[in-house]
Amino acid sequence: MRTSAAAGTAPDHEVAIVGAGFSGIGAAIALDRAEIDDWVMIEAGDGVGGAWHWNTYPGVAVDIPSFSYQFSFAKRSDWSRIYASGAELKRYAEDLVDSHGLRSRIRFDTKVVGAAYDEEGHLWRLDTDRGEVTARFVIGATGVFSQPKLPDIPGVDEFAGTTAHTARWDHDLELAGKRVGVIGTGASAVQLVPSIAPEVEKLTVFQRTPIWCLPKPDGPIDGARRWALENLPGAKLATRLASQLYVELTFPLPAHFNGVIPLGKQGERVGRRFLREEVDDPVVRDRLTPRYGLGCKRPGFSNEYLATFNRGNVELETTAIEAVTAAGVSTIGDRLHELDVLVLATGFKVFDRGNMPPYPIKGRSGLDLEEWWDENRFQAYEGVSVPGFPNLFAILGPYGYNGASYFQLIETQVRHICRCLRHARKERATAIEVTREANDRYFRQMLDRRTHQIFFQDTCADANSYYFDRHGDVPLRPSPSVETHWRSARFDLDDYRFERRLSPAPAGSHR
Ligand code: NAP
Numbered sequence: 001m002r003t004s005a006a007a008g009t010a011p012d013h014e015v016a017i018v019g020a021g022f023s024g025i026g027a028a029i030a031l032d033r034a035e036i037d038d039w040v041m042i043e044a045g046d047g048v049g050g051a052w053h054w055n056t057y058p059g060v061a062v063d064i065p066s067f068s069y070q071f072s073f074a075k076r077s078d079w080s081r082i083y084a085s086g087a088e089l090k091r092y093a094e095d096l097v098d099s100h101g102l103r104s105r106i107r108f109d110t111k112v113v114g115a116a117y118d119e120e121g122h123l124w125r126l127d128t129d130r131g132e133v134t135a136r137f138v139i140g141a142t143g144v145f146s147q148p149k150l151p152d153i154p155g156v157d158e159f160a161g162t163t164a165h166t167a168r169w170d171h172d173l174e175l176a177g178k179r180v181g182v183i184g185t186g187a188s189a190v191q192l193v194p195s196i197a198p199e200v201e202k203l204t205v206f207q208r209t210p211i212w213c214l215p216k217p218d219g220p221i222d223g224a225r226r227w228a229l230e231n232l233p234g235a236k237l238a239t240r241l242a243s244q245l246y247v248e249l250t251f252p253l254p255a256h257f258n259g260v261i262p263l264g265k266q267g268e269r270v271g272r273r274f275l276r277e278e279v280d281d282p283v284v285r286d287r288l289t290p291r292y293g294l295g296c297k298r299p300g301f302s303n304e305y306l307a308t309f310n311r312g313n314v315e316l317e318t319t320a321i322e323a324v325t326a327a328g329v330s331t332i333g334d335r336l337h338e339l340d341v342l343v344l345a346t347g348f349k350v351f352d353r354g355n356m357p358p359y360p361i362k363g364r365s366g367l368d369l370e371e372w373w374d375e376n377r378f379q380a381y382e383g384v385s386v387p388g389f390p391n392l393f394a395i396l397g398p399y400g401y402n403g404a405s406y407f408q409l410i411e412t413q414v415r416h417i418c419r420c421l422r423h424a425r426k427e428r429a430t431a432i433e434v435t436r437e438a439n440d441r442y443f444r445q446m447l448d449r450r451t452h453q454i455f456f457q458d459t460c461a462d463a464n465s466y467y468f469d470r471h472g473d474v475p476l477r478p479s480p481s482v483e484t485h486w487r488s489a490r491f492d493l494d495d496y497r498f499e500r501r502l503s504p505a506p507a508g509s510h511r
Contacts, residue, residue, distance in 0.1 A: 021050015059195030060086035184345035190300035438495035
């Protein structure tokens with residue numbers, strides 16, 4: 001990677017967006033609307049949709065209502081169900097890309113492997129496996145659920161049968177009549193387990209920590225429902241508002257305001273009642289009952305998951321796994337579960353090294369973002385920008401996401417970023433950097449709100465939640481959605497320093 005721009009050399013593009021999931025798509029649409037159309041999107045995969053491109057395991061679907069899991073400016077009334085399938089979400093991504101004319105500016109099969117800020121040129125040099133791309137500004141839109149995590153179980157590579165990870169499903173994998181083991185009981189397993197149970201000969205689910213599983217207000221949207229959504233005045237808006245409220249009540253409010261709004265306890269009562277209604281065997285029911293508070297980790301929503309454990313061909317194994325062997329999974333006490341197929345529903349690297357950030361990022365004076373976060377704990381002003389890293393913005397930075405809909409997060413953060421970029425254009429600035437003081441103030445505000453967050457109550461001690469990072473922090477944003485929305489439109493632009501390069505080199509094609 002070169003270290004400085006030749007004087008007067010223009011970057012290849014004004015903006016580089018890394019990732020073609022919904023975050024990247026939302027950023028691209030907003031940039032076009034702001035008439036910042038000299039952007040390039042760089043995507044490691046061969047298609048758009050991010051999580052919905054990569055996650056195609058049986059049963060994959062959204063786990064919040066589709067009325068909230070879509071852009072406010074591209075609301076659909078033709079979702080086939082209240083909770084759309086993964087394939088439908090992938091199609092939604094494709095449609096957005098085509099209807100907004102984005103596709104020709106996406107570079108597929110191109111992986112960013114490093115990024116360095118060129119202080120002299122006021123631009124970023126992105127090192128990709130297909131050569132260097134330079135851009136004045138970079139928007140990181142890689143999400144957090146992009147790198148599948150393998151379990152730290154001895155012998156996991158030694159299984160002689162077929163091993164599959166939910167996040168990289170092989171559609172040639174035959175499960176009918178097979179002895180299948182699933183390790184993990186997170187949101188992916190909650191969807192996968194009931195989908196494959198009817199076809200396999202025997203299904204063993206290896207559970208370490210039970211998940212709170214809540215009923216899902218799902219159902220097809222057809223006939224009269226669809227007619228009403230499409231034709232009744234205000235129906236789409238009313239449905240969206242009801243859906244947003246439901247999402248807010250099922251996670252952000254109970255988790256972040258646990259000490260103020262006692263919704264979590266209500267939710268736990270619903271969860272326990274659901275367990276009683278769904279699971280016949282009291283021993284199995286007891287093993288499926290979480291011992292931590294609702295909200296410590298992401299709950300599951302399914303009308304089929306719990307009842308699957310009533311099936312004769314399904315076993316819930318809660319004894320800890322000792323090792324994976326060539327023949328199957330052995331649990332403590334030397335019980336061997338012989339298997340033909342082992343499914344790892346073991347989630348993703350989240351706040352792990354190598355994922356936050358997903359490639360080495362060097363800011364001013366070679367400052368390394370991962371090392372800076374190691375030393376200073378995860379933090380980013382409004383979840384978007386970090387001092388020492390000018391012209392770099394994140395959609396899903398620390399303390400950005402409050403746990404509601406990702407689409408709301410994307411729209412909020414993109415509004416913030418576009419305000420910065422528009423102001424830079426107005427001022428003819430070529431470098432934008434958040435001040436240390438603004439960043440510190442925001443970080444302090446986030447930490448001050450901990451007292452009410454469920455994560456820091458005793459009840460979460462045994463939840464084994466991936467929300468906790470290696471510093472023991474939970475870098476989720478303790479704010480109701482309405483506040484995140486308001487802040488993105490009102491944050492003080494003086495929280496950033498705007499600087500003009502002495503002989504500004506115009507980006508590729510300022511139109
Ligand atoms: P996850 O929530 O991280 O669950 C991983 C599971 O694997 C946990 O049950 C974990 O147990 C278990 N596990 C990991 N290592 C293990 C080991 N060494 N031994 C035994 N068990 C082990 O991952 P996920 O289910 O893929 O979900 C990740 C996130 O993706 C979700 O929380 C959700 O935000 C998102 N997601 C969304 C949708 C959607 O519909 N929108 C669908 C799927 C996923 P412990 O709990 O004990 O750690």
